Amino acid sequence: MPKIIINEKEIEFEKGMTVLQACELADVEIPRFCYHEKLSIAGNCRMCLVEMEKSSKPIASCAMPAAEGMNIKTNTEFVKKARKGIMEFLLANHPLDCPVCDQGGECDLQDQSLFYGFDKSRFSENKREVKDKYMGPLIKTQMTRCIHCTRCVRFAEEVAGVPEIGSVGRGENMEITTYLEQSMTSELSANVIDLCPVGALTSKPYAFEARPWELKKTESVDVMDAVGSNIRVDTYGWEVKRILPRLNNEINEEWISDKTRYACDGLLKQRLDAPYIKKNGKLIKSNWDEAVELVTKKIKSTNPEKIGAHIGDMTSIETIFALKTFLKNINCNNYDFREKNLYINPSDKENYIFNTSIQGIEESDLILLIGCNPRHEATIVNARIRKTFVKNKTPIFSVGNSGDLTYDYTLLGENINDLKNIFDEKSKISEKLKNSKKPLFIIGESALELKNAKYILDETKNFLIKNNFINDTWNALNILTQNASTVGAIDLGFYNTEDKNNFIFFDKLKNKDFKLLYLVGSDNLEVKKSDEFIIYQGSHGDKSAEIADVILPSPSYTEQDGLFENLEGRIQECRKASYPTNEAIEDWKIFNLINNSLNKSDLFNDFLSIRKLALKEIPNFSEIGLLPKKNKISNQESSVVISGEEIEIKLIDYYFSNSIARASKTMSDCRDVIHNNKKNGTNN
Amino acid sequence: MSLKKIHDHQPESFEFSKSNLELVNGILKKYPEGRKKSAVMPLLYMAQRQNENWIPLAAMKYIAKYLEIPYIKVYEVATFYTMYNLAPVGKYFVQVCTTSPCLIRGADKIVKICKEKISSEENTLSKNKLCSWLEVECLGACVNAPMMQINNDYYEDLDEKNTLEIINSLLQDRPIKPKSFRNRTSTAPEKDRPIINGGKNA
Numbered sequence: 001m002p003k004i005i006i007n008e009k010e011i012e013f014e015k016g017m018t019v020l021q022a023c024e025l026a027d028v029e030i031p032r033f034c035y036h037e038k039l040s041i042a043g044n045c046r047m048c049l050v051e052m053e054k055s056s057k058p059i060a061s062c063a064m065p066a067a068e069g070m071n072i073k074t075n076t077e078f079v080k081k082a083r084k085g086i087m088e089f090l091l092a093n094h095p096l097d098c099p100v101c102d103q104g105g106e107c108d109l110q111d112q113s114l115f116y117g118f119d120k121s122r123f124s125e126n127k128r129e130v131k132d133k134y135m136g137p138l139i140k141t142q143m144t145r146c147i148h149c150t151r152c153v154r155f156a157e158e159v160a161g162v163p164e165i166g167s168v169g170r171g172e173n174m175e176i177t178t179y180l181e182q183s184m185t186s187e188l189s190a191n192v193i194d195l196c197p198v199g200a201l202t203s204k205p206y207a208f209e210a211r212p213w214e215l216k217k218t219e220s221v222d223v224m225d226a227v228g229s230n231i232r233v234d235t236y237g238w239e240v241k242r243i244l245p246r247l248n249n250e251i252n253e254e255w256i257s258d259k260t261r262y263a264c265d266g267l268l269k270q271r272l273d274a275p276y277i278k279k280n281g282k283l284i285k286s287n288w289d290e291a292v293e294l295v296t297k298k299i300k301s302t303n304p305e306k307i308g309a310h311i312g313d314m315t316s317i318e319t320i321f322a323l324k325t326f327l328k329n330i331n332c333n334n335y336d337f338r339e340k341n342l343y344i345n346p347s348d349k350e351n352y353i354f355n356t357s358i359q360g361i362e363e364s365d366l367i368l369l370i371g372c373n374p375r376h377e378a379t380i381v382n383a384r385i386r387k388t389f390v391k392n393k394t395p396i397f398s399v400g401n402s403g404d405l406t407y408d409y410t411l412l413g414e415n416i417n418d419l420k421n422i423f424d425e426k427s428k429i430s431e432k433l434k435n436s437k438k439p440l441f442i443i444g445e446s447a448l449e450l451k452n453a454k455y456i457l458d459e460t461k462n463f464l465i466k467n468n469f470i471n472d473t474w475n476a477l478n479i480l481t482q483n484a485s486t487v488g489a490i491d492l493g494f495y496n497t498e499d500k501n502n503f504i505f506f507d508k509l510k511n512k513d514f515k516l517l518y519l520v521g522s523d524n525l526e527v528k529k530s531d532e533f534i535i536y537q538g539s540h541g542d543k544s545a546e547i548a549d550v551i552l553p554s555p556s557y558t559e560q561d562g563l564f565e566n567l568e569g570r571i572q573e574c575r576k577a578s579y580p581t582n583e584a585i586e587d588w589k590i591f592n593l594i595n596n597s598l599n600k601s602d603l604f605n606d607f608l609s610i611r612k613l614a615l616k617e618i619p620n621f622s623e624i625g626l627l628p629k630k631n632k633i634s635n636q637e638s639s640v641v642i643s644g645e646e647i648e649i650k651l652i653d654y655y656f657s658n659s660i661a662r663a664s665k666t667m668s669d670c671r672d673v674i675h676n677n678k679k680n681g682t683n684n
Numbered sequence: 685m686s687l688k689k690i691h692d693h694q695p696e697s698f699e700f701s702k703s704n705l706e707l708v709n710g711i712l713k714k715y716p717e718g719r720k721k722s723a724v725m726p727l728l729y730m731a732q733r734q735n736e737n738w739i740p741l742a743a744m745k746y747i748a749k750y751l752e753i754p755y756i757k758v759y760e761v762a763t764f765y766t767m768y769n770l771a772p773v774g775k776y777f778v779q780v781c782t783t784s785p786c787l788i789r790g791a792d793k794i795v796k797i798c799k800e801k802i803s804s805e806e807n808t809l810s811k812n813k814l815c816s817w818l819e820v821e822c823l824g825a826c827v828n829a830p831m832m833q834i835n836n837d838y839y840e841d842l843d844e845k846n847t848l849e850i851i852n853s854l855l856q857d858r859p860i861k862p863k864s865f866r867n868r869t870s871t872a873p874e875k876d877r878p879i880i881n882g883g884k885n886a
Contacts (some may be wrong), residue, residue, distance in 0.1 A: 163754035168763040177757050 007075055019072055020048055020059035028074050029050040031083065031112045033090075033197045034063035034149035038254055040158060045090070045149050047112065050074045050081040058082045063512045073195060080116075086115040086136065092145050093128050095197070101145065103199030105212040107123040109147065114553020131173055131572035135182020137669035138190045138258060139201050146200035148174055152192040160256065161386050161406030162188040179538050182629045183673050186406070187379045187654065190262065191255045194244065205265055205666045206450040206546070207244045210234075218577035221564055223314040223484035223557045226360070227380045228566030229256045233264075233558050233577035240264045240558050240578060250359045251566070255607070256378035258670065259661055260652065264558075266664030270541045272553035273582035283551065288583065288593065291550055296597040298516055298533050298550075299330060308505065309335040311494065312521030312538065313658050315482035316562025316574065318607065320485065320492050321614035324522055326591040326603055334514065336496055336505035337489035337525040342445055343453030346490050349620050350631055351457065353487055353569040354381075355475035356440055359629055362388050364476075366395055366432060369409070370456060371647045372480045373402040376654045378567065380404065380493065381480065388606055397429055400446065400647035416452050416645040423463045423608040424601065439469055442478045446649045451642050454502075458636035470633050482652070486564035491618045519544050520587065521554070523659040537590060539581075542659035555580035569628040571621065689807075690741065691771035698742035704730055708750075721753045724761055728768055737777055738769040763783075766820065774809050774816035776854040778802065779833040783822035786830040793832055795819060801851045812879050815854050827871040828864055837862035 001012040004019075006026040013022040018041070023030050025307040033045035043063030050061045053071035058079065061072070073079065090363065091113060098104045130143040148167060151177065156165040162185055164178050178184065184192075193203050215234040222229040222243075230246035243264050245256040275291035276283040299307065309327055311320055320337070327335055338344070356364065361384045373384040383403060389407040390396045396409035399419045412418050421427040433439060441464065447456050461470070461477055469476040481487060488493065496504040508514060514532050517527065521538040529547040536548035537554035554560075558577045565571045580586065585593070588603075588610055595603040605609050615621055620628040656662050657670040696770045700708055711726045724747065731743040744762055748755040762768045769777075780798060782791045797816040802810045809816050825831045826842035832847075837861050839850055853860045868874055 157754075163756055166756035166760045168760055170764045179759055 002066075004066050004069070005071045008074060010258055010428050013066050015067045017072070019050065019052075019059070019064045020065045022066040023050070023061060023072065023074060024273060030061055030074065031116050032062060033108060033112075033147060034151060034592065036151055036154075036195065038159070039154045042150050042154065042570065045127070045147065045670065046086045047116075048082065048088070049086065050080065051076050053076050055498070067408070073542065078188065082555050083116040084118045087113055088121060088123070091117070091121060092123040093144075094147060095127060095144050097145075101142070101199040101611070102140075102202040102207055103145075103196075107199060108197035121245050128172060129406075133177050134181045134183075135178055135671055136189065137666060138204055139193060140204040140207050142200055143175065144200075145198050146174065146176055146551070150176070150199055151195040151197070152176065152201060153228075155192055155195055156184060156186070156189075158390065159191070159383060160184065160188045165192075173219075183670075187257050187259070187375065188255055190258050191245070194254070203242065205262060210241050211238050216577070218558075218575050219246060220558070221566075222256065222571040222575060223574065224257070224259045224263055224661065225378055225380075225562055226484055226486055226567040227251065227378050227479040228484065228568075228570065228572050229260055229380055230572070231256060231260060233575075235558075235578045238578050238581075240267050250357070251570075252380045253383075255380060255383055256481040257378075259657070262666040262670075263658075263661040263664045265426045265666050266540070266660040266662065267556055267558060267615055269665070270659075270663035271581045271584075272541055272545060272551055273584065274553060276548075276551040277544075278549045283545075283548075288585070291552060292593050292597050295535055295550055295552070295594055298535075299598065304331040304514040304515045304531075306513065307332040307334060307518065308508065308516070309518040309520070310505075310522045310525050310527075311335075311337050311485060311489060312519070312523055313339070313485055314557055314660070315485040315489070315521045316557075316560075316564055316587075317488040317563055317571070317614050317618075318610045319520065320489050320494050321617065322591050322604065322610050323518075324492060324494055324594060327518075329449075329595060330379055330598065332498060334505060334508060335494055336504075337485060337494050338503075339439060339481075339483075339522075339526075341503050341506060342411060343447055343448045343457065344490060344495065344497065345454070345457055345636075346493070346495070346497070348631055348634060349491070349569060350477055350633070351461070351468075352479050352481065352490050353628070354442075354478045354480065354567040355470075356478050357568050358419070360474075361385055361440060362391070364388065364394060364438045365392070366429075366436040366439040368422075368429075368439065368441050368443060369395070369396070369398040370443045371400040371450070371461070371649055372442055372448070373405070373649050374442065374480060375402070375405045377444060377480055381567075400444075402544045402647045402649050402672075414647050416450070416455075416641060416647060417643060419456065419647070420459075420641055420643075423459050433467070438474050439476050440478060441469075441476050442482045445482050445495060447534060447647060448479075449650065450647065452644055452645050455559060455639040457587065457643045458639040459641075462638060463633055465633060472630075473662070478498070479567070482563050482657075484566070487567060488571075488618075489516075490561055490562025490570075491565060492614065493617075503626070519548070519642075521659075523662075524657075537587065538659070539584070540659040540663055542662055549679060552590050553581065553584035554590060555584050559584075560586045561607065563614070563624070569620070570626065571615075571618065571624050573624060667669050689771060691738070695735075695740050695742055698731065698735065698740055698746045700709065700746075701734060704734055720755070721751050724751060724753070724758055725765075725878070727751065728758070730763055731770060737773050738771060746749065747756070769807075771807060772809070773818075774814050775857075776803075776815045776834055778815065778817040778854070779820045779823065780817060781821070781823045781825070781829070781831055782819045783826075783831075785806065785820075785826040789829040790843065791830040793844050794832060794842060797847050797851060801848070801855065810855060812855060814857055815851070828868070834859070834862070841865045841868060850878040 004022050011026045012038040020030050028049045032048045034042045041063050043060045048061045049058035051073040052059045130142045153165045158162040176669040218233045220233050222231045229252040230248040232244045232246050234242045243261050275286045277286040386407045398409050464470045464476045517534045520538045523544050534548045535550045536544045537552040549663050559580045561576050562574045592603050624627050661667045707733045713721050726746045734741050744758045780794050802815045802817045806818050831840040855877045
């Protein structure tokens, strides 16, 4: 490996690194504003200047490729003077409004001017003033503070794939703007707030809410979709003030979706704070004793075969396991996690997870989307696909029209026959597939809702095995699930299927076979209420709470510990950041309460024992935070196609997809913006 | 120099004329395949020439579509370069050089005359809508300072008297021919000045 001298210390570096990266290897801190690991290099803030031997001028280390034998110095008077000069220029037009700036306390400019800056300014002229721009309901702008690092411009263009932000004008008159003064049409837009090194782009919903040092920070994972983005939950007392991304290169890198970030204000609204019982068609506030007694009475008086249970999209592994144990105790075998007629084949683990892994997307050389819209179903996965598309120019094809995915793809058709052609090697991409070494097949939930779901899943797998695309090093079969609880629920066997009928639970539900329905956080299941008794256990007064006869309040995902298995089959820990509202009790304790009242015994002694037992049930489990172990691969029996079926991709109401998001004002603002844009046609 | 303002009244649509389209296709041929976005600057200039010496937003959108690049990228380029006009200019567009050599030789007096005769503000049309003026940075004719550019022609070696004459002639729509107003041939010395080396190259 080539060597470079940094501050008289010789360091080995990898070819292709910049001087700045080499300095980081040598544990030398270089101040920077415009440089960001995940974005292209701009080299326009000049803060990273260092001294290089044989160069009369300082060099911008972020843009200079490191070379063999370079002699870099970062602690000389020369460098200090250069940094002070740059800092003085940056501050010349920067307002001194830190006391009223939301970035205060976590501002790069503030921190770096403390260490590398000058104590006073020689600039006695008037500072310039820049008009604030409108960037939608999430981003608050204060453009006078902008130092033109262009991180937001590069993010919008490279990562989000919506080139809508730009820098207009030149010199002192340069301004960052979106050209039509409207919000960015991206589900990743709010990441520019994290990227902005100053207070020019700050969070609108969080404006003037708290200072960073007042907040309690809890590392957790997101449950808004099945990706399991790593997040940090910042709380002030009980309130969740904001949610920020945590770096995890295997999953979300440094980004999170707007829903992950901003649905948190839904945690403050529509909360179920006490047990409720329906009397004369009205939900009346009650207490635990009364509620549990009623539930017990109902369970006792109902035939276990007439009891059905359903879990929601944000239910943790422990809760699912505890509920299943509880149901077994009362001899009930009717339960499911699915919200719609989603075909599953749980015989092998690889049949329902994203086998390639999110990081694996970057290695692929061909991507085929089958009935999915990753942009809305798993925003972060879509960002990774786009990254591959931009970096490697990976060709992307789709069966089923998914609309604008922020990258170009070739539509192969919208009919099942177009997919059959691929399996029969009669498609126009058959040649390309043959030459491909690491293709990626992504099957969406829309495809698994079709009559042909079984055909699609089985034949895709058989085709991939036949072509050696599923082997020890590569697995091209990927299922894109939508809910945080899905993979965990399948692993724990929380479903009712038979060989011939995948949807027993739904048939029973339709035939009104249930006299008692136990819904745990389940708000997206369509239930036409008639005479059945409905118990709703959850955190939000949403669709299901409306039709419930008894409401048992439980905490939301930020208020209780829990494991979640993401779409890759990776189990991660969601940690308790704040405490449950008023009288709400953790889910497993509720099952304990009911069980105690039923047959005078506790179901579980403590939470950790549930976790231990639950993890034993998970097939191929390796370790928390890691991908599951690999299976032996087995062929599926071949299936028969039902010819001529259209592959329609079901639209999801992105900003309103779960009960927390539906309670959030910010999410409804975002939704309004999109709908209004569609109405007046200004979204180009 | 102030920030270039986008004109309030914008035409609804813009398209290259037939003859310009041919020229545009000729320009595009100069760039290798997949690099046609590099043609954004000549295309903006073509649009400016076609549309009475200024570029409307519709033209930027049209060019963005034509080159298959995001609109904001065209917008960035158009606002960056001072020679793209984003608001209507007069039939006679006067650009007065005020960089150091011209300024030393009295460009400020020319600016003063422009203010009095054409309009009190830069980039504003004169009363009869024939003329507008702008202060610009160096136009590269320092040897003939002070000077101004009117449309595509250089008027050099000016003083107050002949500036006034020129501007009056513009306002009457009968422009004087461009030349050095001290009767020099391009940058050569004046006739009565001794020539170094007897006119031979050193």
